[in-house]
Amino acid sequence: MSIIRYEQIQGKSLGFYALVAGLGAFILAALGAVYFMEHNGHHVTGMSNRIVWGLPHVFALFLIVAASGALNIASIASVFNKKVYKPLSRLSGLVALALLAGGLMVLVLDLGRPDRLIIAMTEYNFNSIFAWNIILYNGFFVIVGVYLWMMFERRMNKYSHTVGIAAFTWRLILTTGTGSIFGFLVARQAYDAVIMAPMFVIMSFAFGLAFFILVLMASYKWTARPLGDAIVNRLSNLLGVFVAAVMYFVSVYHLGNLYLAENSGVESFILVDGGIYTKLFWYGQIILGGLVPLALLYSPATKGNRTMLGLASVLIILGGIVQLYIIIVGGQAYPMELFPGKEILEGYGGIAAYTPTLPELMLGLGGIAVALIAIAYLIKFLPFLPESLADDVTDPHHKKL
Numbered sequence: 001m002s003i004i005r006y007e008q009i010q011g012k013s014l015g016f017y018a019l020v021a022g023l024g025a026f027i028l029a030a031l032g033a034v035y036f037m038e039h040n041g042h043h044v045t046g047m048s049n050r051i052v053w054g055l056p057h058v059f060a061l062f063l064i065v066a067a068s069g070a071l072n073i074a075s076i077a078s079v080f081n082k083k084v085y086k087p088l089s090r091l092s093g094l095v096a097l098a099l100l101a102g103g104l105m106v107l108v109l110d111l112g113r114p115d116r117l118i119i120a121m122t123e124y125n126f127n128s129i130f131a132w133n134i135i136l137y138n139g140f141f142v143i144v145g146v147y148l149w150m151m152f153e154r155r156m157n158k159y160s161h162t163v164g165i166a167a168f169t170w171r172l173i174l175t176t177g178t179g180s181i182f183g184f185l186v187a188r189q190a191y192d193a194v195i196m197a198p199m200f201v202i203m204s205f206a207f208g209l210a211f212f213i214l215v216l217m218a219s220y221k222w223t224a225r226p227l228g229d230a231i232v233n234r235l236s237n238l239l240g241v242f243v244a245a246v247m248y249f250v251s252v253y254h255l256g257n258l259y260l261a262e263n264s265g266v267e268s269f270i271l272v273d274g275g276i277y278t279k280l281f282w283y284g285q286i287i288l289g290g291l292v293p294l295a296l297l298y299s300p301a302t303k304g305n306r307t308m309l310g311l312a313s314v315l316i317i318l319g320g321i322v323q324l325y326i327i328i329v330g331g332q333a334y335p336m337e338l339f340p341g342k343e344i345l346e347g348y349g350g351i352a353a354y355t356p357t358l359p360e361l362m363l364g365l366g367g368i369a370v371a372l373i374a375i376a377y378l379i380k381f382l383p384f385l386p387e388s389l390a391d392d393v394t395d396p397h398h399k400k401l
Contacts, residue, residue: 004087005387009223011380016222023373030366033359034109045360050352051332056110058325059364062207063103063371064137065178065200066320068171069208069242071096071144073235074151075171078164084234084394088216089160090384093148094375095212096171100140102371106363130181136174143167152382175204182327190266190331195256199249206242207320210313213239215375217310219385228391229304236309240297243316247290250323266334269351270326277330280322289319329354 009016037045047054073092077085108117124131147167150160179200182191213235220227254271257263268274270281293312295302302308333352379385386393 004393006090006383006385007387008383009219009380009385011376016376016380020373020376023369023376026362026369027366027373029362030109030369033362033366036359037363045357046355047360048352048354051329051354053328053332054110054354055325055329055356055360056106056363058321058328059367060103060106060110061178061328062321062324063099063106063367065175065204065324066207066211066317067096067099067103067140067204068175068201069204069206070099070212071167071171072205072208073212074147075164075168078161079168081161084231087386087389087394088212088231090148090151091216091219091379092212093144093151094378094384095215095371096208097141097144097148098371098374098378099208099211100137101374102367102369104137105370106367109363133174133177133181136170136177139170140174143170171204172201175201182331188331188334188336190270190327190334193253193257195249195253199246199253202242202245202249203320203323206239206246206316209235209239209242210316210320213313214310214317215372217306219379220389223385225385226388226390226393228389228394230391231389231394232306232309233304236297236303239309239313239316240294243290243293243297247286247294250285269334270330274330274351277326277333280330281326284322285319285326288315289322293319 045054071092073085074089074096076082077089077092111117124135126132143163143166147160147163150156150163176197179197182188182200183194183196185191216235217227217232219225254267257267270277272278274281293315296308296312296315297303333354335350335352
C-alpha cells in the first residue's frame with residue numbers, strides 16, 4: 001500500500017457555503033421548534049402520558065446507535081489489522097463523534113427540562129440504565145477523542161492498536177446498554193426481550209456504515225478526489241452483510257415472541273393488525289429498509305454501481321429510523337398488561353394514539369444537521385481525508401494496465 005497523505009478540504013466553493021447554509025437553516029428551525037415546545041408545553045406535540053418517547057427520541061436513538069457503528073471502520077483497521085481500511089480511520093472517528101453529538105443534542109432538548117441534565121450528570125442512580133448510559137456517552141467522547149489523537153500524532157501511532165481495542169470494547173458496551181434500556185423493560189411486552197441488546201449492536205453496524213458511506217462518497221465527489229472501486233466495493237459488501245444480519249435478528253426476535261403465548265397479542269399488533277405500525281414494519285422496515293437494499297447491493301445488474309450504493313445506504317437509514325419508530329413508539333402504543341386476564345375499559349386500555357408534529361420532526365432533523373455541519377467544518381480545518389483513495393493507493397494487489 002502506498003503512503004497515505006491527508007489534507008483538509010479548501011471549503012471555499014459556493015456549493016460548500018450553500019451546504020453549510022442549508023444545514024444551518026435546519027439547526028435554526030430545530031432550535032425554534034424547541035422554543036415552541038418549551039414555551040407552550042409538550043401538549044403541542046403528539047406525545048401524551050402514554051407515549052412519552054416520540055419522534056425526537058427516535059432520531060436521537062438512531063444517531064446514537066449509528067455513532068457506534070460508524071466507528072466500525074476504524075476498529076476493523078486497528079483492532080483486526082485490516083490495512084485497507086486504515087486510510088478511512090480518521091473519518092470513521094469523526095463521523096462517530098459527530099453522530100453522537102447530534103443524537104445527544106436531540107435527546108437533551110427533548111427532555112422537557114434540559115437544565116435537569118446537570119442533576120443527571122452529578123447525582124448518579126446506579127440502579128438505572130439511563131445513569132449508566134450517561135457515563136457510556138461521555139466515555140465514548142473521551143476514548144474516541146484520544147483514539148483520533150493517536151492517529152493524528154505520528155509519535156503516538158504505535159498506541160493506536162491499544163486505544164482502538166478500548167474504543168471497540170467501549171462502543172459495544174455502549175450499544176448494548178442502549179439496547180438494554182428496552183430489553184430489560186419488563187413492563188412493556190414489546191420490549192421485554194434480552195435479544196434487544198445484541199440486535200442493537202448489529203443495527204449500529206448497518207446504520208453507521210450506511211451513514212459513513214454516504215459521507216465518504218459525497219466528500220470525495222464534491223472535492224474531486226480519487227475514490228477507487230476497491231475500497232467502495234469492500235464497504236458495499238460489508239454493508240450487505242450487516243443488513244442481512246439485522247434482518248436475521250429481527251426474524252429471531254419476532255419468532256421467539258410468537259413462540260410465547262403471552263406475547264401473541266403484541267406480535268399480532270406489530271405483524272398483522274397494528275394499522276400504521278404494521279404497514280411501517282412490512283413496507284418500511286422489511287422491504288424498503290432490508291430487501292430492496294440487499295437487492296441493490298448484490299444484484300448483478302446494480303452491484304458495483306455507486307449511485308445504487310448511495311440509494312441503498314439512504315434506504316437503510318430510512319429503514320433504520322422506521323425500525324426504531326416501531327420499537328419505541330409502537331412498543332408504547334400497545335397497552336401495558338396492568339391487570340392480567342382483565343380488560344381495562346377506560347384510561348390505559350386500547351392502543352394509544354400518536355401523530356408526530358412538525359416541531360418534533362424539525363428537532364430530529366436538526367440533530368442530523370448538527371452531525372453533518374460538524375463533519376463539514378472539521379474536514380475543512382483538519383486533515384481527516386486522504387488526498388487519494390484510488391485503487392493504486394489502497395489496494396496492495398492492484399495492477400496497472
